[in-house]
Amino acid sequence: MKKMKKNKFWSFFFSFIPGALEMYMGFMKMGLSLMSIFGMVCFVTSLLNIGALSFIGIVVWFYSFFHALNLLALTQEEIEQVEDEYMFGTNQVVFSKVANYIKSNTIIVAALVIVLGGYVVWKACFIFLGDRYGYFWYIEEAATRFLFGALIVLAGIHMIRKKKKELFGETLTIERKEENKEDAKE
Missing domain, CATH: 1.20.58 (Methane Monooxygenase Hydroxylase; Chain G, domain 1)
Incomplete structure (x- = not known):
């Protein structure tokens, strides 16, 4: 999928949903990781019934919102140079470290x-x-x-x-x- 700027109205609308604008612009890995993290925080907060954990969800939401606005501010040339990677260090090295930690x-x-x-x-x-x-x-x-x-x-x-x-x-x-x-x- 080609990474590119889209309709301004829908871009602004999707910027309020964690990860949605990234996916709309073609950054599927970024969008999926932001959406997954926000969803997991909401799930754990509701499962444990500890409202204080919702603070983490708020932080993730604000991060996602401003990340989306920063993507919107880029020119088309700059957007094409941005790598679509999983966010928060979720690459193969981190997965192997987690697997080793679980094994040990x-x-x-x-x-x-x-x-x-x-x-x-x-x-x-x-x-x-x-x-x-x-x-x-x-x-x-x-x-x-x-x-x-x-x-x-x-x-x-x-x-x-x-x-x-x-x-x-x-x-x-x-x-x-x-x-x-x-x-x-x-």
């Missing part, structure tokens, strides 16, 4: 799958119970927020520990290089 951390991935499956079963039980046991709704709401809040905290701790190992590894490497330089001078 199968226990973590399996635990997350079990927790997510348990959560879906939990939600199904409350749908089945309905209004007969209204107080269970409070338990379910608190458990959901606690569970995913704890997962976010654990993910943050994991990221800090990983960065700390990287920093201390670099520090030790620099110190060893300096010691080797001093030994070479003597």
Whole structure:
């Protein structure tokens, strides 16, 4: 599909839908990635019933809107030079890194799958119970927020520990290089 400018009215209209203008202009990979990310954020927000996650959806929407406006500002020659790539680093290298991470951390991935499956079963039980046991709704709401809040905290701790190992590894490497330089001078 040829990448090109189209009707101004429809271009402006599609710029309000994440990824739609990119697809309309012929950038299918860009449009698909933006639309998928926005849709996934909306899906997860509604599944988990945590309204605070909608902030991510708002950020994705604004990014998509201004990305679309920037594409509209390009000339036809500039549009033809823009590569149609998946956005946010979703290329083969990232996919292989994710696959390697999953292979090396199968226990973590399996635990997350079990927790997510348990959560879906939990939600199904409350749908089945309905209004007969209204107080269970409070338990379910608190458990959901606690569970995913704890997962976010654990993910943050994991990221800090990983960065700390990287920093201390670099520090030790620099110190060893300096010691080797001093030994070479003597």
